Amino acid sequence: MSEEPGAIDCQSVRQILARESAGGVVTLRGWVRTARHSKGVSFLEVGDGSCFAGLQVVAAPELENFEAELRHVQTGYAVSATGEIVDSPGKGQRFELQAQRIEVIGAVAEDYPLQKKRHSFEFLRTIAHLRPRTNTLGAVLRVRNVASAAIHEFFQERGFLLLHTPIITSSDAEGAGQLFRVSTLEAGEPPRTESGSVDFGQDFFGRETFLTVSGQLEAEIAALALTNVYAFGPTFRAENSNTSRHLAEFWMIEPEMAFCDLDGNVALAEAFLKHLISRVLERCADDMAFFNERIDETVLETLQHIVETPFERISYTDAVDILERSGERFEYPVKWGVDLQSEHERYLTEKHIGKPVVVTDYPATIKAFYMYLNDDERTVRAMDVLVPKVGEIVGGSQREHRLDVLQRRMADQDLDRDAYWWYLDLRRYGSVPHSGFGLGFERIVQFMTGMANIRDVIPFPRVPGAAEF
Ligand code: 4AD
Ligand code: MG
Numbered sequence: 001m002s003e004e005p006g007a008i009d010c011q012s013v014r015q016i017l018a019r020e021s022a023g024g025v026v027t028l029r030g031w032v033r034t035a036r037h038s039k040g041v042s043f044l045e046v047g048d049g050s051c052f053a054g055l056q057v058v059a060a061p062e063l064e065n066f067e068a069e070l071r072h073v074q075t076g077y078a079v080s081a082t083g084e085i086v087d088s089p090g091k092g093q094r095f096e097l098q099a100q101r102i103e104v105i106g107a108v109a110e111d112y113p114l115q116k117k118r119h120s121f122e123f124l125r126t127i128a129h130l131r132p133r134t135n136t137l138g139a140v141l142r143v144r145n146v147a148s149a150a151i152h153e154f155f156q157e158r159g160f161l162l163l164h165t166p167i168i169t170s171s172d173a174e175g176a177g178q179l180f181r182v183s184t185l186e187a188g189e190p191p192r193t194e195s196g197s198v199d200f201g202q203d204f205f206g207r208e209t210f211l212t213v214s215g216q217l218e219a220e221i222a223a224l225a226l227t228n229v230y231a232f233g234p235t236f237r238a239e240n241s242n243t244s245r246h247l248a249e250f251w252m253i254e255p256e257m258a259f260c261d262l263d264g265n266v267a268l269a270e271a272f273l274k275h276l277i278s279r280v281l282e283r284c285a286d287d288m289a290f291f292n293e294r295i296d297e298t299v300l301e302t303l304q305h306i307v308e309t310p311f312e313r314i315s316y317t318d319a320v321d322i323l324e325r326s327g328e329r330f331e332y333p334v335k336w337g338v339d340l341q342s343e344h345e346r347y348l349t350e351k352h353i354g355k356p357v358v359v360t361d362y363p364a365t366i367k368a369f370y371m372y373l374n375d376d377e378r379t380v381r382a383m384d385v386l387v388p389k390v391g392e393i394v395g396g397s398q399r400e401h402r403l404d405v406l407q408r409r410m411a412d413q414d415l416d417r418d419a420y421w422w423y424l425d426l427r428r429y430g431s432v433p434h435s436g437f438g439l440g441f442e443r444i445v446q447f448m449t450g451m452a453n454i455r456d457v458i459p460f461p462r463v464p465g466a467a468e469f
Pocket of ligand 2: 384392394395
């Protein structure tokens with residue numbers, strides 16, 4: 001916006017549509033969504049991403065470049081239009097801009113791939129450099145933005161400190177071995193040790209390093225000094241799952257709380273999810289109306305219901321019981337001790353309970369080494385939040401804060417104690433019960449927008465075989 005006295009005000013579509021009344025001359029800059037050239041007048045619908053709607057710009061023949069330029073304007077042109085904001089006689093729009101001057105800033109080559117017709121999401125992924133201009137991706141990006149702000153708002157209001165956890169790490173936080181290596185060694189001829197294996201001692205960091213799968217272990221360090229912290233950063237997993245719910249690079253929100261047990265953890269996760277959903281419903285009303293109309297007609301009702309009703313909580317043991325008695329023919333059979341597959345999670349949340357469900361106390365053998373071992377010695381204080389359609393969106397636990405038990409669990413899972421020496425130290429110096437969880441940011445955005453594929457809720461998806469843009 002210009003500050004100069006007497007200069008014409010540059011305004012976004014959002015600002016213009018939020019006005020009380022028509023009047024005044026403004027400049028709007030953006031991209032033409034549709035151009036209609038009728039007899040003696042042209043209508044350009046201009047969008048700038050500030051909100052779902054565009055603004056109609058009316059170009060009359062009196063404009064000096066009307067015949068020479070404006071009559072050729074098509075979808076995708078970048079324009080700057082100055083004129084008076086007037087009440088629109090057209091349906092579905094309050095105001096329009098009666099242009100006094102329209103400058104074509106950027107024309108569009110003939111092969112512009114985004115024509116007016118609907119494109120498949122698969123096709124749009126191949127033009128990720130242009131897809132933010134579509135209604136759907138624009139709406140997704142605004143929802144991501146509002147949700148990100150709401151995340152900080154939620155934790156800041158509660159006195160949680162934002163912690164910047166490292167992206168390059170030498171430890172496998174989940175102990176699941178789905179790590180991307182970070183290395184500057186020559187790929188073809190790396191230095192070798194005497195035994196013939198690659199000598200990572202000569203690598204950049206003097207040791208093997210990877211992209212992080214989770215900021216949790218470092219968040220625990222901070223929580224054991226600052227009590228309540230949260231991280232919100234990118235995480236990386238080299239799991240070769242080509243599904244509609246997995247990305248190789250995704251963003252995760254990870255709160256970590258000292259003096260907090262599993263119950264406190266579950267309560268925080270529920271309050272957090274409800275806060276996020278309410279804010280998005282409130283602040284992205286037009287975008288959400290679009291998702292409900294064009295993507296998934298149940299999405300608004302589902303979200304409203306979630307905000308208003310308490311989550312259900314069941315133990316893993318009860319969940320398996322329910323699944324076994326369900327009479328459903330699952331692709332993967334269930335019995336106590338197996339990890340729940342997406343079909344099981346969806347049965348629980350969609351069919352059996354019909355709303356989000358928190359499953360707790362999983363078998364120790366299928367969960368990470370750091371989870372608190374229950375007195376039964378068979379289950380750990382884990383919690384997964386499952387929601388309809390997407391399945392797991394939150395994974396968390398109370399952490400094992402007892403040194404001896406933790407060492408035993410690490411031995412059970414063949415983890416190298418030396419590599420986690422500092423993590424074990426935390427259990428030796430002022431250890432306290434503590435808990436936390438991770439919310440997959442793209443999973444919650446997928447859930448809120450009703451988008452079928454997680455690749456369409458992140459601007460530049462990284463998945464097996466694809467990292468362009
Ligand atoms: O359940 P996960 O693996 O938990 C952790 O990483 C813990 N260290 C978090 C913590 O306690 N601080 O992952 C947490 C969430 C999952 O529930 C899911 O929403 C998301 O991260 N997630 C993925 N999202 C997209 N693509 C993937 N490949 C994902 N893997 C996990
Ligand atoms: Mg998990």
